[in-house]
Amino acid sequence: METTAIRGRLNWQAARVISVSWETASVATIELEPPDWAGHRAGQHVDVRLTAEDGYTAERSYSIASAPGEPLAITVERLEDGEVSPYLAGELRAGDELELRGPIGGYFVWGPSDGGPLTLLAGGSGVVPLRSMLRHRVSTRSGAQARLLYSARGWEDVIYRDELGQYGDGIRVSYTLTRSHPPGWTGHTGRIDSALLAEVAWPAGANPLAYICGPTSFVEAAAAGLVGLGYPPERVKTERFGATGGR
C-alpha cells in the first residue's frame, strides 16, 4: 500500500473497524476509522478491497451510511452467494482492519444548498445513501421537505427501521412491501408503479429533486415513473447497483 498521498489519486488505506451492529438479520452497519479522512458528502461511497492470502483481490463499492460530520460508516447486506459481503457482514469484527478508499462520487450527492423538496426512492439496501442524506438534512436543520418511499421485501428486511420511524417534521417515510407483510399491515404492497408514485412522491409542480437508489430494475422503473409524472430528467438522480446488489 502506498504510504504517501499522491495528488489526483485516491489512495487505499487500512481503516480500523470501530463497531459492527446489525440492522436486520442479514444487514450490518460497520463503523470505520480511516487514518486519513477529510470528510464526505451525503450520497458518496467508498471502494472496499479484500485481499486473499494468494494475492487475489476483490473490490466492491459501498454507500456511506453516516451523515457528513459523523464517523464513517457503511451498511452492508450479506448476499449468501456473494464474494465480499459474507465476510463484511459476518466475519468482520471490531478491531479488524479493512482496506478502503474514498470518498467517491460527485453526482449522486445532496447538500443543503441543493434544496428541495426531496423525493427519495429506495429499493432494498438502496436506502443507505438516502439515509445519509436524511441525517444530513436533520443535522444541518435544512428546510428541505423530504418524502422517502422505501421498497423492501418484508417488514423484517427494512433497514434503519427504528430511525426512519422517528423522523419528525418535514420528513415523511412510506413503505411498500413486495413479498410479505405482517398481519394487519395497512401500508402499501407490491412493486412501485405510477399510481403509488403519484400518491407518495412530490408532485412535479413542486419542482422536487429526486434521488433513486437500488437494484437496476427498481431504479429503471422508479425513474421512468417519475418522468411520467412530469419530473424533468435532470432533476432525477439515479444510482444502480446491479441485479441483487452486486456490492
Add this chain to the structure above:
Amino acid sequence: MDALDGNALDGNALDGNAIGGLLIDVFGTEMTAAATTCATCGASRPLAELVVYRRAPGTVVRCRTCGAIVMVFVRRMERTSVDLSGLTSLSEPRALWASGRVTICPGHTARGSHRDTRSWYAVTWARSCAPHSPTCEPRREEPTQC
C-alpha cells in the same frame, strides 16, 4: 436517466456512479458529474447516468439512449488503457491527467485539449480518431500539467 431506448437493459448493468474510483484513477479527479456527449447519437447526460458493465473483460460504458459503446477501460498490470472515442465531448472543469499510470491508445483515444483558467482546468476531447485496432499497442504518456 431515460431508458436505454430500444435495448433490453441488462439487470446486471450498473451506472457511472459505480466507476467513480476508476475515473479518479484515470482522470485525477471526481468525474461522475462530468458532462458527456455520445458520438453516435449526440445524446448528452452526466457520466453517472451512462450504462456500465464491469463483467466484461475491462469496463465497458454505453450510451443510455442508443446503446453505443462510449468508453472502454482495460487494466493491464499497473496500467489502464482508455478508449474514449465513442464520445464527442467529456467535460469536467477540474479534470487533469492523473499520472503516468494512465496509458492512451495513440490515434484511438480522442486527444485532450487543456484550457487553463486560473487554478482549474477544462478538458474537452474532440473525436478525431480512427476505429479501434485490436493490434494497437498502448503507449505510456507522461502526465500533462496545465
